[in-house]
Amino acid sequence: MKGIRFWAFWPVAYQPSSLQASQPPSLFGLIGRRMTKGQRRKLNRIYFMKYCSNCGQPVIHRTPPGDDRPRFCCESCGMVHYLNPKLVVGCIPEMEDRILLCRRAIEPGYGKWTLPAGYLENGESVAAGAKRETLEEARAKVEILTPYALYNICHVNQIYLMFRARLKDKRFGAGAESLEVKLFGENDIPWEEIAFRVIHATLLKYYDDRRLGRFSFHMENISPPNPNPPKTDN
Amino acid sequence: MKGIRFWAFWPVAYQPSSLQASQPPSLFGLIGRRMTKGQRRKLNRIYFMKYCSNCGQPVIHRTPPGDDRPRFCCESCGMVHYLNPKLVVGCIPEMEDRILLCRRAIEPGYGKWTLPAGYLENGESVAAGAKRETLEEARAKVEILTPYALYNICHVNQIYLMFRARLKDKRFGAGAESLEVKLFGENDIPWEEIAFRVIHATLLKYYDDRRLGRFSFHMENISPPNPNPPKTDN
The missing domain is CATH 3.90.79.10 (Nucleoside Triphosphate Pyrophosphohydrolase)
Structure with a gap:
């Protein structure tokens, strides 16, 4: 169970709290390393969010109308999920x-x-x-x-x-x-x-x-x- | 659809971005007002997160082992969701x-x-x-x-x-x-x-x-x- 917590916010190389710092060893080598924009986007897409926290339906990663960068969007309830530092x-x-x-x-x-x-x-x-x-x-x-x-x-x-x-x-x-x-x-x-x-x-x-x-x-x-x-x- | 975005992070009284600041008028009166700890906790519980963003199952609001405050926890996949300022x-x-x-x-x-x-x-x-x-x-x-x-x-x-x-x-x-x-x-x-x-x-x-x-x-x-x-x- 401890390892699973990692998936919520994958870039944790500097995370000092035990509750938030647990990482599956197989991915540890990627954390904090230089990645291409494509690699980072792919990792973000895979690991940040899979389901809408408002309605439980799968989210997709696309740029909402009027925005300038991709977000996790729920096509079912319309919610846009913002992830910030x-x-x-x-x-x-x-x-x-x-x-x-x-x-x-x-x-x-x-x-x-x-x-x-x-x-x-x-x-x-x-x-x-x-x-x-x-x-x-x-x-x-x-x-x-x-x-x-x-x-x-x-x-x-x-x-x-x-x-x-x-x-x-x-x-x-x-x-x-x-x-x-x-x-x-x-x-x-x-x-x-x-x-x-x-x-x-x-x-x-x-x-x-x-x-x-x-x-x-x-x-x-x-x-x-x-x-x-x-x-x-x- | 615009109004729905609000539910992701309800305390938005100071949010300057149009994409994040839309609020259902019926709740607007509560935002940024003095509330009891119980009222805030209740609002947090209701509005912050309903489903696990990792597996789509409902989350519950409880204090995880070793932690000192309640978090949104998924009993299905074990993920603990941290919400930060x-x-x-x-x-x-x-x-x-x-x-x-x-x-x-x-x-x-x-x-x-x-x-x-x-x-x-x-x-x-x-x-x-x-x-x-x-x-x-x-x-x-x-x-x-x-x-x-x-x-x-x-x-x-x-x-x-x-x-x-x-x-x-x-x-x-x-x-x-x-x-x-x-x-x-x-x-x-x-x-x-x-x-x-x-x-x-x-x-x-x-x-x-x-x-x-x-x-x-x-x-x-x-x-x-x-x-x-x-x-x-x-």
Whole structure:
């Protein structure tokens, strides 16, 4: 049953929540890789939606009148189903000169380190979402300081919004999705063991800003991983 | 057929796109109003999803094992359907000391003025989405400058992200969703005729910042409208 959840929203390479991140291994190799427009469209068509959630009849993938891109349309009840990017919210929990990282207890990135982050829920503000994820994954209470960085991860239809945050006290521990939660100084950050490129980018930016002595709001793109990385001697 | 589209995602009071904003008038009074948790849950249950988009069987609304809130679950194929907030992106298109507003040709807010904004599409960066909406609604090409303000509109499950932008030239005009598009100086802004509270808030903030001579990034909540506004003599 866990594997089946994947089919609802297939581009999940960056999904931090155990409930949404389960993937059938046979398809895992495709996730987040560079694909042709045709390949992506085909995958979208196959996996996103098969039946109308309003009337239960099969949907077709076509451009509705007055629209400029294909949607899942129900010919039976007339409903057009819109699929939009998801917002992932998280934070960099600071305590003096150290920050809190979580070692993941789930795939993707099992055993690797990450910042607390996850899908924003309906009815929730972005700051409340980042707080909740920190409590769930690191059992830590934080005060959200400022929005820090926004990352477009277009190839998986995700927008990451990361905050700077302050740990309220020294109480923290591994939540259900973490193996271990630990405070790191800059020199101890396990750079080779960071679970996701977006988290790696956030941390690099954060320490750059800290050296400069000022934190501004950043906005960047995370491109799809190169499926054929050049071989080096390193 | 147009009315039926509404049922996919009912909280649409702030939805700027004609394709997504159509609402059956009988329910319009409920949208965006203060509701009890029970009322909202009931509405969610009734309107969000009736059938599984993976197998076409009816879904039930219950909390899946290991989760902390109810989701639409399919007992037939086991899929759990997650519904998350949508991101609306837009901009304040500047030309010298004036900004571009659009008069809406669609409900909600027919005939009122707004900034170009709309739902972020899959595969799109937030800046690209704001650019596209400006081209669609105001037939204007803009250069996106900086993220300017983020608004949580939790009661309709929307997050607004507004940018500052610069009009590339003086070519603009009414797109399919606009009656009229016009440049306004601060003294001419039709404050009483602004379509949405989030746009009103953005414009107020923008002119405050302009008077101060510095633009910072803002983050605020838009609360549900008061269903019983106090009567005044004004």
